[in-house]
Amino acid sequence: MTAPDVVVLGLGPAGRAVAHRAAAAGMVVRAFDPAPDARWRRTFGLWADELPEWLPADVVAAVSTPQVIARTRHDLRREYAMLDVDALQDAMTLDGVEVRTERAARAGHGAAFVIDARGPAPSAPLDVPRQTAAGVLLPAGAHEELWMDWRPAPGVPDHAPASFLYAVRVSGDAVLLEETCLAGTPAVAVDELEVRLRARLAARDIEAGALYERVDFPLSSPGPRRGRGWCGIGARGTTLHPATGYSIAGSLAFADAAVAAVAAGRNPVTTDAVTAHRLRLAGLRALLTMPPVEQRAFFEVFFGLPDRHVRAFLSCWSGTTATAAAMAAAFAAAPWGLRRRLARGVTPPASRRRR
Numbered sequence: 005m006t007a008p009d010v011v012v013l014g015l016g017p018a019g020r021a022v023a024h025r026a027a028a029a030g031m032v033v034r035a036f037d038p039a040p041d042a043r044w045r046r047t048f049g050l051w052a053d054e055l056p057e058w059l060p061a062d063v064v065a066a067v068s069t070p071q072v073i074a075r076t077r078h079d080l081r082r083e084y085a086m087l088d089v090d091a092l093q094d095a096m097t098l099d100g101v102e103v104r105t106e107r108a109a110r111a112g113h114g115a116a117f118v119i120d121a122r123g124p125a126p127s128a129p130l131d132v133p134r135q136t137a138a139g140v141l142l143p144a145g146a147h148e149e150l151w152m153d154w155r156p157a158p159g160v161p162d163h164a165p166a167s168f169l170y171a172v173r174v175s176g177d178a179v180l181l182e183e184t185c186l187a188g189t190p191a192v193a194v195d196e197l198e199v200r201l202r203a204r205l206a207a208r209d210i211e212a213g214a215l216y217e218r219v220d221f222p223l224s225s226p227g228p229r230r231g232r233g234w235c236g237i238g239a240r241g242t243t244l245h246p247a248t249g250y251s252i253a254g255s256l257a258f259a260d261a262a263v264a265a266v267a268a269g270r271n272p273v274t275t276d277a278v279t280a281h282r283l284r285l286a287g288l289r290a291l292l293t294m295p296p297v298e299q300r301a302f303f304e305v306f307f308g309l310p311d312r313h314v315r316a317f318l319s320c321w322s323g324t325t326a327t328a329a330a331m332a333a334a335f336a337a338a339p340w341g342l343r344r345r346l347a348r349g350v351t352p353p354a355s356r357r358r359r
Contacts, residue, residue, distance in 0.1 A: 008034040008116040010266055013108055015040045017048070017092070018238035018255035019121030024096040025058070025259040029267070033101045034116070036108035040098070044089050047139075047180060047217060049172060050253035052083035054319070056260070063091045066173040070149040074304035081311065084151060086174045087252070110234055117266045118234040124222045125240070132226070133288060134191040135249040137170070137219035138198040139182030140205075140212040147171050147179055147210070154300045157183065157200035158207045165192050166296035167200060180216065181205070186249070186299075187223055187291055194218050223249055223288060229281065230273040237262070242273055242281040245320040246288040254320035280324045283331060287317070290346045298342060305338050 008031075012023045015037035026033045052067055065088040072078040110120050153169040156162060170182040183201035185192035198215060205212055223246045225239045238244050243254030262272035294302060307314060309330070316322045317330035335346050 006032050007114060008032045008102070010034075010263075011108075011113040011116045011118045012036070012121060013110065013118065014121035014123060015098075015103070016121060016123060016238070017044065017096075017252055018243065018258070019119065020093070020096045020098070021256050021259040022119050022121065022237065022262050023098060023101050026263050026266075027098070027100040028058075029263045031263065031267070034104065034113075035098070035101050036104050036106055038105060038107050040103050040105060044093055046089070046219070047174060048087045048089060048092065048252040050085055050087070050250070050256075051315075051318075052085040054253040054257065054321075055085060056256050058260070059092070059256070060095055063087050063095055065091075065175050068149050068173045070151040070172055072151050072303070072307050073153045073155060074300055074307060075154075076304065078307040080151060080307075080314075082315070084172060086172060086180075088175075115233075119262060119272075120234060120236045120240050121238055123239050125225050125227070131189050133187045133189050133223045133246070133292060135185060135187055135219065135221060135223055136191040136194050136197060137182045137184040137217070138194050138201055138215055139170075139180050139217040139219070140201065140214075141174070141178050141180055141216045142210065142212060144173060144175075144177050144179050147181055147208070149173055149179065152303065154303055156296075158203045160200055160203075162297055164296065166299045167192055167197055169201070169204060181212070182217065182219070184219070187247070187288055189292060191220070194220055221249070223247075224285060229278050230271050235262075235271055235273040242277045243320050245318070246281070246285050247291060248318060250318070250320065257321055276323050280322060280327045281320075283324065283327045284317075284320070287331060290348065293345050293348050294342075298345060301342055302334075302338070302345075305342065306334055309333050309337060 010026045010031050010033050012019045012035040015035055023033050023035045064085045066086045067083050069083055150171045167183050167185045170184050174180045183197040229236050229241050238251050238255055243258050244251040265272040313330040313333045316326035
């Protein structure tokens with residue numbers, strides 16, 4: 005048996021993309037997953053301009069140009085694509101990949117480069133921030149399309165933990181409405197988000213059936229992102245954006261970069277990527293220090309920034325320079341009270357404890 009060039013641990017979207025592209029590039033690939041054929045059930049969205057060219061057009065189920073409402077409306081001037089999850093999974097074939105239906109540890113794979121795509125660590129600390137959401141499907145046109153609507157749901161007081169409405173087209177005839185807690189420690193419970201969502205719908209005289217989607221996942225995973233002969237991806241790496249929860253665009257883009265890096269004898273996760281990820285973690289910490297009213301004020305400032313800064317911070321593929329520039333622009337545009345929150349977020353917790 006030929007020794008592998010690359011070993012992939014986990015065949016979710018992130019791991020499957022790497023295995024697929026590495027095999028297509030002629031590498032010998034071995035992958036481990038206890039249920040490699042399990043169908044994916046979560047919805048995946050990304051900016052249309054971040055979709056890799058190697059994916060076929062039919063993986064896109066719908067494209068729209070949703071707006072954001074913080075305190076006022078903002079036009080993002082950017083197309084947003086929702087993916088057909090089945091088509092995405094089927095497009096990333098595992099032809100030529102040696103798939104082992106078992107779990108595997110990160111170590112013990114010889115000279116092969118190991119890419120750890122096993123998802124969030126099962127023993128993540130209880131204080132790790134999480135994102136939660138509750139969503140229903142409605143007929144297309146039943147609700148306007150909004151990437152974020154930060155106006156509180158009816159009956160939710162201003163001081164209650166914040167959530168926003170995510171309302172995007174998922175196909176030609178359906179729109180997904182999802183009440184979302186962007187980040188929390190603890191996050192708003194999914195059941196409470198469902199109550200808020202149905203209150204929004206009732207205020208518009210809209211009836212909806214059972215929940216279509218329940219979301220609850222950690223926004224970070226403790227531990228290093230790379231080491232000698234291995235790197236993490238998705239929740240274990242730098243392609244899960246800790247301040248937004250988005251990972252699919254970064255993970256798909258990472259696949260080809262990983263293949264090229266491994267072929268050249270380099271680690272796909274660069275020092276710059278790790279530093280930029282730490283900046284995004286600082287953004288998450290800042291968000292967690294804000295009371296709900298200040299969160300809405302922050303997003304009013306953020307979405308009022310020049311497009312280049314908004315795009316740079318929302319992407320988990322931006323480097324340190326672009327990410328830092330976006331954060332500096334947000335700080336400069338924020339009122340003084342909000343600046344204190346932002347400054348507190350970028351101060352490492354250990355430094356604050358020494359004061």
